[in-house]
Amino acid sequence: DTGVSQNPRHKITKRGQNVTFRCDPISEHNRLYWYRQTLGQGPEFLTYFQNEAQLEKSRLLSDRFSAERPKGSFSTLEIQRTEQGDSAMYLCASSWADSLYGYTFGSGTRLTVV
Amino acid sequence: AQSVTQLDSQVPVFEEAPVELRCNYSSSVSVYLFWYVQYPNQGLQLLLKYLSGSTLVKGINGFEAEFNKSQTSFHLRKPSVHISDTAEYFCAVSDDLTGNQFYFGTGTSLTVIP
Secondary structure, X not given: OOOOEEEOOEEEEOOOOOEEEEEEOOOOOOEEEEEEEOXXXXXXXXXXXXXXXXXXXXXXXXXXXXXXXHHHOOEEEEEOOOOXXXXXXXXXXXXXXXXXXXXXXXXXXXXXXX | OOOEEOOOOEEEEEOOOOEEEOOEEOOOOOOEEEEEXXXXXXXXXXXXXXXXXXXXXXXXXXXEEEEEOOOOEEEEEEOOOOHHHOEEEEEEEEOOOOOOOOEEOOOEEEEEEO
């Protein structure tokens, strides 16, 4: 068990470019979550998967955002036509079915849009 | 939707002194409460949780928290802090039995002064 792994750790991109982040959850966890954390704020829920099914999406997840979890393993979060307001830390977490016992978070991907 | 208020954005405290980090949440029929810690450049780590039962819960690293339903609070305490406790602390609440989504506070930055 190597924990939740996120790549890349940092990403700097020009406004208007597309970016993709990857999350590898703990292998036996069937739930995977994406959160966004901006400076001085707590994490905000974006979306979550149970196995390969995307079961819930926040209103924060605009049409420019898309997340996938093919085969219920790793997940990708893509942001199209990035804007400066997308600059944030993107956190991935995973859990077993009963996530009330707490998530395991990755170290996050810090996105800076210039 | 739930909301979480962490009243103190920054808390400086001398080493070996006691500390209390405050957290209040919006009322609901039933809530599940969590404290997470985030060290620099790392993901969030679960400190402790309240799901049901005893209102005083103990967590890792000597932290404890008390659930107070009448005051809708879940304050975090430690009787004697160490330098290594310097970090960002987040209170989170879930009002869904399946824990699909956590609502986080804005965080409290604890700085332990030697």
